[in-house]
Amino acid sequence: MGIFIKIELEEDRLTQGLREQLVSVCPVDIFKLEGERVAVRPEQEDECTLCELCLDVAPAGALTIRKLYSNQTLTSRGSKACPEGKNNAIA
Ligand code: SF4
Numbered sequence: 001m002g003i004f005i006k007i008e009l010e011e012d013r014l015t016q017g018l019r020e021q022l023v024s025v026c027p028v029d030i031f032k033l034e035g036e037r038v039a040v041r042p043e044q045e046d047e048c049t050l051c052e053l054c055l056d057v058a059p060a061g062a063l064t065i066r067k068l069y070s071n072q073t074l075t076s077r078g079s080k081a082c083p084e085g086k087n088n089a090i091a
Contacts, residue, residue, distance in 0.1 A: 002048075007048065011038060018058065020033070022063075050074070057079055059079060060076055
């Protein structure tokens with residue numbers, strides 16, 4: 001578990017394609033595939049660079065990055081990859 005960063009993911013809201021995108025988009029390997037599901041690696045949370053790439057992949061509101069040192073929260077905006085734009089709703 002991170003001291004500075006806490007990442008929360010509503011995994012059930014991800015499609016299989018989004019799971020794979022989430023794992024591949026993060027430059028510091030915060031996410032990992034466990035079978036067909038994706039999990040946050042708690043030992044990596046503090047490595048988060050706050051690049052926000054994952055926030056454009058996860059459905060709106062499904063992924064939250066909490067900065068424990070400032071009480072600020074970043075929330076996913078929805079997948080740009082969704083062809084129907086279903087996940088692009090503003091949280
Ligand atoms: S903000 Fe960047 S570094 Fe942090 S979890 Fe998302 S993709 Fe990884």
